[in-house]
Amino acid sequence: MNSRLTRLAGAAMALTVSLALTACGGSDDSAEPAAGATASGPFEYKDALGKDIKLDKTPTTVVAQSSVAAALWDAGFQVKGAYGELKPDAAGKLSYQAGSLDLSKVTVIGSTYGEFDTEKYALMNPQLLVDYTFDNKALWYVPAAQSEKILSLAPGLAVPGNYKTTDEAITTMVDLAGKLGADTKSAALTTAKTDYETALTAVGEAAKTSGLKVAIMSPGADSLYVADPVQLPEGNSLKNAGLDMISPENPKKEVFAQFSWEKATDFKGADVILVDARTYDAAKADLAKVPTWANLPAVKAGQVYPWYAAAPYSYQAYSKIYSELAGQLKTAKKLG
Amino acid sequence: MQPQTIRRLGVFVVAVAVLGVVVVLSLMIGRQAISPGDVLRALAPSAHGDNADIVRGLRLERTVIGLVAGLALGGAGALMQALTRNPLADPGLLGVNAGAAAAVVTGFAFFGISNGFAQTGLGLAGAAVASVVVYLLGSGSRSAATPARLALAGTALTAVLFSYINAVAMRDQASFDQLRFWVVGSVVNRGYDRLLIALPLIVIGIILALLMTPALNALALGEESAHALGLSVGRARVAIAVAITLLCGAATAVAGPIVFVGLTVPHVARILCGADQRRVIPMSMLLAAGFLVLSDTLGRVVSGGAEVQVGIVTAVLGAPVFIALVRRRTLVAA
Numbered sequence: 133m134n135s136r137l138t139r140l141a142g143a144a145m146a147l148t149v150s151l152a153l154t155a156c157g158g159s160d161d162s163a164e165p166a167a168g169a170t171a172s173g174p175f176e177y178k179d180a181l182g183k184d185i186k187l188d189k190t191p192t193t194v195v196a197q198s199s200v201a202a203a204l205w206d207a208g209f210q211v212k213g214a215y216g217e218l219k220p221d222a223a224g225k226l227s228y229q230a231g232s233l234d235l236s237k238v239t240v241i242g243s244t245y246g247e248f249d250t251e252k253y254a255l256m257n258p259q260l261l262v263d264y265t266f267d268n269k270a271l272w273y274v275p276a277a278q279s280e281k282i283l284s285l286a287p288g289l290a291v292p293g294n295y296k297t298t299d300e301a302i303t304t305m306v307d308l309a310g311k312l313g314a315d316t317k318s319a320a321l322t323t324a325k326t327d328y329e330t331a332l333t334a335v336g337e338a339a340k341t342s343g344l345k346v347a348i349m350s351p352g353a354d355s356l357y358v359a360d361p362v363q364l365p366e367g368n369s370l371k372n373a374g375l376d377m378i379s380p381e382n383p384k385k386e387v388f389a390q391f392s393w394e395k396a397t398d399f400k401g402a403d404v405i406l407v408d409a410r411t412y413d414a415a416k417a418d419l420a421k422v423p424t425w426a427n428l429p430a431v432k433a434g435q436v437y438p439w440y441a442a443a444p445y446s447y448q449a450y451s452k453i454y455s456e457l458a459g460q461l462k463t464a465k466k467l468g
Numbered sequence: 469m470q471p472q473t474i475r476r477l478g479v480f481v482v483a484v485a486v487l488g489v490v491v492v493l494s495l496m497i498g499r500q501a502i503s504p505g506d507v508l509r510a511l512a513p514s515a516h517g518d519n520a521d522i523v524r525g526l527r528l529e530r531t532v533i534g535l536v537a538g539l540a541l542g543g544a545g546a547l548m549q550a551l552t553r554n555p556l557a558d559p560g561l562l563g564v565n566a567g568a569a570a571a572v573v574t575g576f577a578f579f580g581i582s583n584g585f586a587q588t589g590l591g592l593a594g595a596a597v598a599s600v601v602v603y604l605l606g607s608g609s610r611s612a613a614t615p616a617r618l619a620l621a622g623t624a625l626t627a628v629l630f631s632y633i634n635a636v637a638m639r640d641q642a643s644f645d646q647l648r649f650w651v652v653g654s655v656v657n658r659g660y661d662r663l664l665i666a667l668p669l670i671v672i673g674i675i676l677a678l679l680m681t682p683a684l685n686a687l688a689l690g691e692e693s694a695h696a697l698g699l700s701v702g703r704a705r706v707a708i709a710v711a712i713t714l715l716c717g718a719a720t721a722v723a724g725p726i727v728f729v730g731l732t733v734p735h736v737a738r739i740l741c742g743a744d745q746r747r748v749i750p751m752s753m754l755l756a757a758g759f760l761v762l763s764d765t766l767g768r769v770v771s772g773g774a775e776v777q778v779g780i781v782t783a784v785l786g787a788p789v790f791i792a793l794v795r796r797r798t799l800v801a802a
Contacts, residue, residue: 353654353657354656354777355656355774389773390773392498392774392775393526394498394499395500397518397521414582418657421657422525423521424518424521
């Protein structure tokens with residue numbers, strides 16, 4: 133009964149809002165400077181699923197997965213709603229995956245994987261949904277069971293989940309933000325881009341002087357997962373900058389190769405290990421008890437730094453990530 | 469000595485020898501090829517380096533945990549089948565696995581307990597509470613707890629608890645990750661500290677189990693005959709149920725739910741030893757320990773890529789053996 137009431141109230145509200153909108157002739161939209169007053173349409177985009185998305189007017193009520201939303205936000209387009217990894221930690225802080233999203237300006241539709249409040253979404257009168265696709269079939273964080281309903285409310289736009297380099301990834305996001313009406317020539321974005329390039333150069337310089345070998349890993353209780361940098365945009369960008377990245381043997385064109393903990397000793401050549409920032413802190417104490425992990429030279433030397441997996445593809449986010457890494461690489465020592 | 473006694477003793481000697489071979493294999497075989505000589509050298513307490521990390525650090529630990537968990541599960545399974553006089557009885561039937569998992573998931577989701585040591589304690593407590601509840605449900609009203617009622621109560625509680633676990637686990641990703649371990653058992657990197665809290669309980673469970681074997685023999689004759697033989701049926705049942713809970717709860721808390729060990733192994737033990745529980749229970753423990761350690765060893769090398777968890781290997785090996793047993797002969801419970 134309760135949900136029926138909410139739905140009724142929602143329908144009534146939606147009706148009022150749309151009446152108000154027609155009455156004002158959409159003047160509400162142009163009064164909102166953040167949501168891209170420049171472009172009014174039409175909006176056209178060929179997405180990663182091969183779908184041509186055509187809208188008469190540039191959508192203003194856009195809802196996106198948190199990483200995508202954060203990337204668009206940094207590129208100058210503010211989404212109205214977001215879903216994804218948006219649960220604050222004990223200190224009330226959002227994960228790095230949410231970038232600089234300001235939740236006071238964004239409606240949260242879901243705050244973890246598998247969570248999507250379809251009713252709340254419908255009440256927003258969404259005009260466009262944006263998410264990654266990793267399999268070229270489905271939208272990453274849109275729950276399969278609800279997807280039909282969700283996609284009937286507004287078209288779903290898929291941006292690729294994987295890219296050759298972070299440059300390519302960020303360009304894609306900036307391009308989309310521009311099409312949605314953001315000012316992609318803004319001074320802030322230009323500065324961010326310069327910072328990003330400077331940070332990547334700094335990584336290259338640190339790499340050249342030290343000759344450090346770097347591996348990307350996601351250590352679990354039962355097995356060790358080693359990422360193949362060639363399959364990661366940041367891996368390729370770092371490689372191109374001159375960093376010596378370790379690939380697992382016989383790579384299978386997958387991001388992760390799963391290894392028995394006995395095989396961890398094969399990675400003794402790594403001077404620096406970048407670990408999955410999503411899970412490392414929680415697993416740290418248990419990992420210290422795994423002898424083949426604890427005795428890896430990089431672990432012993434304390435040269436284990438976070439790998440910000442699934443960080444938003446923006447110049448701002450990655451200039452921070454790369455300059456942090458450049459600093460770490462400068463202090464890290466060549467081992468063995 | 470009677471020839472029969474010699475034969476019985478021989479079966480045990482062979483079982484212990486097989487267990488020894490399995491343990492040696494478990495130390496020798498793994499994803500990283502290490503020669504037998506190097507394995508022996510790595511076992512020395514003074515040894516350091518990669519081989520020591522792998523053999524003494526990883527393989528020895530998982531072997532010890534597999535051994536202890538196997539002993540406990542084999543004992544619990546045999547006790548369970550004898551107590552309920554049901555050849556299909558499994559330690560999971562008393563709600564022990566579900567109780568352990570429910571306690572761990574609750575602790576994590578509502579109180580943020582993610583420390584492995586604390587989780588083992590929670591798992592044990594959950595297993596104990598679940599079996600007490602099952603016992604109370606099974607022995608409600610005027611009649612005593614009969615095997616069938618216990619099994620029904622256990623099944624019902626398990627269903628309730630798993631609904632609860634799913635509801636909690638679906639709340640968020642982190643809880644779901646915690647639950648994963650409670651779906652498939654594993655002996656990798658469990659840590660000796662977890663074993664340490666479980667070990668005293670397993671030792672008490674094993675002693676209690678061995679003490680109760682004569683009572684089990686009496687119970688096999690039926691409740692009335694057992695009574696006539698001077699056995700306090702109710703008290704014996706409680707003692708056996710306590711042993712099962714200790715053994716199964718502790719094993720589950722250390723290694724997660726491992727299926728088909730407690731179900732299949734006691735049948736093999738009865739084929740080898742006959743119906744006398746004084747021999748079936750210890751034989752079942754020995755065989756289960758060997759089976760578990762062997763399954764874990766196989767799981768390390770059986771696939772081309774990553775290792776396969778022991779909980780999956782025991783199911784893959786145990787299920788066909790169990791089906792073959794069921795088809796071959798009428799199953800005897802006690």
